[in-house]
Amino acid sequence: MPFKILFTFWFFLLGSAIGSFLNVLIYRLPRKESILFPPSHCPSCNHKLAPKDLFPIFSYIFLKGRCRYCGAKISIRYPLVEILTAIFFALSFWLYGWSFYCLKMLIFFSLLLPIFFIDLEHMLIPDVLSFTGLGLGLFLSLLEGKIYQSILGSIVFGGVLLLIYLGALFILKEEGMGQGDIKLGFLLGSFLGLKLSLLALFLSYILGGIISIFILLFKDKNLKTAIPFGPFLILGSFISLFWGESIISFYLSLFIK
Numbered sequence: 001m002p003f004k005i006l007f008t009f010w011f012f013l014l015g016s017a018i019g020s021f022l023n024v025l026i027y028r029l030p031r032k033e034s035i036l037f038p039p040s041h042c043p044s045c046n047h048k049l050a051p052k053d054l055f056p057i058f059s060y061i062f063l064k065g066r067c068r069y070c071g072a073k074i075s076i077r078y079p080l081v082e083i084l085t086a087i088f089f090a091l092s093f094w095l096y097g098w099s100f101y102c103l104k105m106l107i108f109f110s111l112l113l114p115i116f117f118i119d120l121e122h123m124l125i126p127d128v129l130s131f132t133g134l135g136l137g138l139f140l141s142l143l144e145g146k147i148y149q150s151i152l153g154s155i156v157f158g159g160v161l162l163l164i165y166l167g168a169l170f171i172l173k174e175e176g177m178g179q180g181d182i183k184l185g186f187l188l189g190s191f192l193g194l195k196l197s198l199l200a201l202f203l204s205y206i207l208g209g210i211i212s213i214f215i216l217l218f219k220d221k222n223l224k225t226a227i228p229f230g231p232f233l234i235l236g237s238f239i240s241l242f243w244g245e246s247i248i249s250f251y252l253s254l255f256i257k
């Protein structure tokens with residue numbers, strides 16, 4: 001037990017460091033900047049950041065959310081991504097221990113968190129993340145002996161989105177969603193398998209619908225707000241992954257006595 005607590009803490013630290021790297025991806029991938037070069041710098045004054053400026057979570061708190069060199073505000077997204085990743089890593093280890101499933105969850109999260117924030121801000125999903133993710137999803141499933149489930153999930157998740165996309169294009173003459181969402185669907189399906197993919201799709205549309213209604217109600221109607229769909233696909237997939245089996249058995253229990 002004491003070892004488990006120690007390792008959980010270690011996973012928290014590991015997660016915060018990975019989160020720090022995910023922040024680099026979130027900032028640089030949509031700007032087509034190199035991930036490795038140049039070293040981290042302030043986006044406002046370009047001053048190179050010292051290690052003491054880059055310590056996950058704590059640097060933001062000590063600097064009170066401002067750049068040490070020019071005083072520009074640092075986006076709250078930085079500590080948020082670090083703390084979310086740290087908590088997710090710690091929680092995954094606490095729940096699943098040293099297991100293949102735990103590793104799979106950590107990889108899944110590390111792929112989807114940057115996609116979530118990039119799509120939210122820029123309305124795009126970098127292909128490099130979608131394709132790397134699809135490759136990893138298939139590879140991990142192969143190791144798990146679930147490759148057919150993975151391929152099927154991927155084809156159905158991506159395929160349903162592709163059909164909806166084509167339907168909107170031919171019938172409504174507009175792009176209902178971005179092509180990036182379809183590629184994201186292939187990635188999500190490869191991790192979820194067929195059953196959880198279908199549930200995730202269903203949940204994504206419900207979530208998307210609810211949030212869209214709220215935005216329409218509370219925002220200036222003249223302001224045309226486009227909402228990216230990727231974050232909903234990701235939220236729906238996470239709910240499906242963690243609670244999908246319970247949701248499905250609850251739903252079935254309503255009909256089968």
Ligand SMILES: [Zn+2]
Nearest residue numbers: 042045067070
């Ligand atoms: Zn600065």
